[in-house]
Amino acid sequence: MDLRYSEAYEAFRAEVKAFLAASWPLVGDEAKLAPEAQAAAFRERAIEAGYLARAIPRQYGGSEREPDVLKAQIIREEFARARAPGEAVGIGPSMLVPTLLEHGAEWQKQQFVPPTIRGAMRWCQGYSEPGSGSDLASLSTRAELVGDEWVINGQKIWTSGAQHAHHMFCLCRTEPEAPKHAGISYLLIDMKTPGIEVRPLRQMTGTADFNEVFFTDVRVPARNIVGRRGEGWLVSRSTLKHERNMIGDASRVRLMFGGLVKLARERRRDGRPAIEHPEVRQRLVEIEGQVMSHVYSGYRQLTLAARGEPPGVVGLMNKLVSTQIGHQIARLALDLLEEDGLLAPSTAARDVASIPGRSASWVTQYLWSLGTAIAGGTANIQRNVIAERGFGLPRDAAADRSAGR
Amino acid sequence: MNFGLSEERELLQRTLAAFLDNECPPQRVRELFDGERGFEPSLWKGLAELGVAGLCVPEAFGGAGLEMIDLALAAEVLGSRAFPGPFLGHSLAALAIAAAGSEAQQERWLPRLASGELVGAAAFGEAGGAWQPEQWRARAASGRLAGAKESVPGAAEAGLVVVGVEGGGLAAVETDASGVAVEAVEGVDRTRRIARLRFDDAPCELLGGDTDAGPRVRDAALVLLAADAFGVASRLVEMAVDYSKTRVQFGAPIASFQAVKHAISNMAVEIEPARGLYWYAAHAFDHIRGESERSAALAKAHLTDRALQIARDTVELHGGIGFTWECDVQIWFKRAMFDRSYLGTPALHRERCARLAGW
Numbered sequence: 001m002d003l004r005y006s007e008a009y010e011a012f013r014a015e016v017k018a019f020l021a022a023s024w025p026l027v028g029d030e031a032k033l034a035p036e037a038q039a040a041a042f043r044e045r046a047i048e049a050g051y052l053a054r055a056i057p058r059q060y061g062g063s064e065r066e067p068d069v070l071k072a073q074i075i076r077e078e079f080a081r082a083r084a085p086g087e088a089v090g091i092g093p094s095m096l097v098p099t100l101l102e103h104g105a106e107w108q109k110q111q112f113v114p115p116t117i118r119g120a121m122r123w124c125q126g127y128s129e130p131g132s133g134s135d136l137a138s139l140s141t142r143a144e145l146v147g148d149e150w151v152i153n154g155q156k157i158w159t160s161g162a163q164h165a166h167h168m169f170c171l172c173r174t175e176p177e178a179p180k181h182a183g184i185s186y187l188l189i190d191m192k193t194p195g196i197e198v199r200p201l202r203q204m205t206g207t208a209d210f211n212e213v214f215f216t217d218v219r220v221p222a223r224n225i226v227g228r229r230g231e232g233w234l235v236s237r238s239t240l241k242h243e244r245n246m247i248g249d250a251s252r253v254r255l256m257f258g259g260l261v262k263l264a265r266e267r268r269r270d271g272r273p274a275i276e277h278p279e280v281r282q283r284l285v286e287i288e289g290q291v292m293s294h295v296y297s298g299y300r301q302l303t304l305a306a307r308g309e310p311p312g313v314v315g316l317m318n319k320l321v322s323t324q325i326g327h328q329i330a331r332l333a334l335d336l337l338e339e340d341g342l343l344a345p346s347t348a349a350r351d352v353a354s355i356p357g358r359s360a361s362w363v364t365q366y367l368w369s370l371g372t373a374i375a376g377g378t379a380n381i382q383r384n385v386i387a388e389r390g391f392g393l394p395r396d397a398a399a400d401r402s403a404g405r
Numbered sequence: 406m407n408f409g410l411s412e413e414r415e416l417l418q419r420t421l422a423a424f425l426d427n428e429c430p431p432q433r434v435r436e437l438f439d440g441e442r443g444f445e446p447s448l449w450k451g452l453a454e455l456g457v458a459g460l461c462v463p464e465a466f467g468g469a470g471l472e473m474i475d476l477a478l479a480a481e482v483l484g485s486r487a488f489p490g491p492f493l494g495h496s497l498a499a500l501a502i503a504a505a506g507s508e509a510q511q512e513r514w515l516p517r518l519a520s521g522e523l524v525g526a527a528a529f530g531e532a533g534g535a536w537q538p539e540q541w542r543a544r545a546a547s548g549r550l551a552g553a554k555e556s557v558p559g560a561a562e563a564g565l566v567v568v569g570v571e572g573g574g575l576a577a578v579e580t581d582a583s584g585v586a587v588e589a590v591e592g593v594d595r596t597r598r599i600a601r602l603r604f605d606d607a608p609c610e611l612l613g614g615d616t617d618a619g620p621r622v623r624d625a626a627l628v629l630l631a632a633d634a635f636g637v638a639s640r641l642v643e644m645a646v647d648y649s650k651t652r653v654q655f656g657a658p659i660a661s662f663q664a665v666k667h668a669i670s671n672m673a674v675e676i677e678p679a680r681g682l683y684w685y686a687a688h689a690f691d692h693i694r695g696e697s698e699r700s701a702a703l704a705k706a707h708l709t710d711r712a713l714q715i716a717r718d719t720v721e722l723h724g725g726i727g728f729t730w731e732c733d734v735q736i737w738f739k740r741a742m743f744d745r746s747y748l749g750t751p752a753l754h755r756e757r758c759a760r761l762a763g764w
């Protein structure tokens with residue numbers, strides 16, 4: 001056991017540092033560009049140098065390097081340290097790109113992958129519907145092939161970022177007579193197409209990050225299907241497979257915990273710093289036990305991945321674990337805030353994305369800790385997955401077995 | 406970057422697991438659990454032949470010369486099989502003498518400890534929850550020891566006891582010496598029997614080579630308890646999974662009901678990602694001195710707390726049968742109780758962690 005990197009890897013780290021010192025932040029006229037344009041310009045160079053989009057073939061705009069989880073980790077560490085833009089984030093790069101690489105037509109890969117991995121093309125995900133949440137395969141948004149166009153009618157919901165997205169990847173029912181899992185197709189939709197209406201949904205946080213999306217006779221070219229008709233469910237499962245392959249990354253919860261300790265030092269209880277209070281100390285260390293478990297679990301998964309070994313059942317647990325820790329941290333923060341816990345949540349974007357500082361941003365964090373328990377598969381669905389895939393427990397008697405899983 | 410086990414270490418765990426599965430399966434554990442002595446010399450001998458008795462004893466004295474991580478990995482396997490016997494105290498006694506004994510003391514005791522022929526024990530706690538080195542009051546002066554120690558595991562089998570004394574140091578006492586009284590105490594964990602030790606002017610030898618020896622051996626104990634608890638909890642999750650697949654109610658295995666699935670997932674999520682806490686603490690013990698005290702306390706507090714909760718959940722999942730003496734779950738349940746209370750509760754070690762962080 002050795003938490004240091006070998007000399008060869010430290011040499012690689014030095015290369016990454018040198019690249020960053022020369023390339024970020026941008027200088028001259030480029031420094032005057034909008035933040036997004038700066039990030040896209042920088043990413044292009046970082047891809048050229050072989051530090052980003054390493055799993056993506058060159059012909060689709062990637063840098064096509066040998067898979068190496070340790071190099072990937074070093075790049076993440078150094079880019080974060082330099083506050084340089086890392087891999088483009090969001091469901092486009094994380095879900096759509098791997099799906100297209102596995103199932104997409106050649107023109108789809110060429111047209112959509114390069115701008116998506118640079119962060120220049122944004123995507124939203126058309127999965128959930130008002131009547132189809134955890135039971136996603138019951139979805140009913142229809143797409144009918146009329147001539148060489150799909151004609152789409154129906155409604156999606158909980159669509160994060162739909163108001164800012166250029167395109168949507170969408171599950172639609174194309175074979176209404178088929179069993180439910182077998183009647184779905186995976187379509188790519190330009191969000192500027194006539195007939196699409198996006199209505200923001202205001203969340204309990206006060207902000208509107210997700211939306212309802214209505215489709216009325218929306219016409220999409222027939223070739224925008226990914227995979228074949230009726231295979232959309234399997235195509236979307238492959239997306240989830242990529243998602244599940246992601247290694248648990250505890251850096252965010254670790255930073256959050258650091259913020260919590262800082263808060264406990266600053267707030268007072270019984271006339272003393274709250275961090276001197278026995279109950280606060282007990283709760284802090286109890287949370288730290290969970291945080292460090294998650295950190296070491298991430299190291300271990302990284303080590304296994306580097307050896308080409310599967311992570312085992314723990315790989316299915318990462319989302320649930322980070323959700324639970326996020327809740328514990330936010331709950332103690334709320335208690336430390338005392339009367340400031342009555343303040344309205346901050347709606348500033350930076351307070352949602354970053355480690356909270358001001359009281360109102362901890363209130364925001366408390367509310368968001370609930371959002372992460374629901375988004376991308378609720379905690380209870382995660383528990384089903386762990387029990388069924390991790391331990392081989394039988395599927396629920398009531399659940400549908402018509403296809404796929 | 407390598408946070409994983411070498412092939413040798415994986416082999417060590419597999420070898421021990423195979424030995425215990427053959428020689429000490431649950432029905433054998435049960436016999437010893439219910440028996441008078443809670444100890445089987447031939448089993449101990451078998452483990453010693455695999456090197457377990459001297460894992461951390463230097464090779465010069467007949468041991469394997471390995472590290473705390475190896476000892477902790479062994480502790481995990483022994484915990485998962487609820488091995489009845491004096492492994493914990495023996496390992497600590499051997500560590501103490503290897504770390505702080507004089508050359509003469511090492512030559513006298515280490516070879517026989519490493520072979521398992523001499524069984525060691527470690528006596529720390531005193532009445533009133535005085536587990537920690539700064540609380541020890543047994544007095545060693547002029548080669549004589551006076552005081553009493555509570556809840557000493559494995560004392561009945563031990564020929565040599567390492568005793569924590571006033572000032573946080575350690576003294577070694579041979580149990581057949583005059584002035585040593587070993588009084589068995591009915592303990593909850595029948596796989597690790599405990600006793601009260603009284604020393605009335607008993608001949609002793611101070612282990613003076615390392616002034617930090619008391620706290621060091623305490624930290625080693627915390628790592629081994631954490632590792633044992635991880636093994637116990639992992640086995641309990643397996644028991645819960647197995648039982649839920651075979652127990653049929655409402656015409657279906659109870660494993661098909663979400664209430665049961667979620668209970669099992671929650672148990673597994675509490676323990677499975679947490680093994681790194683004891684790995685890291687064991688690694689730090691030998692390689693990152695500055696973090697070893699705190700990481701051992703964190704691992705002990707977290708893993709023993711989780712293990713007992715998982716034991717409760719496992720009993721509940723078994724229903725009525727889980728509450729019977731006949732059901733094996735209680736053996737692991739009580740082992741988890743030992744791991745959690747021995748050397749101080751999670752609350753005590755969390756407070757130590759807070760203090761050590763400068764909070």
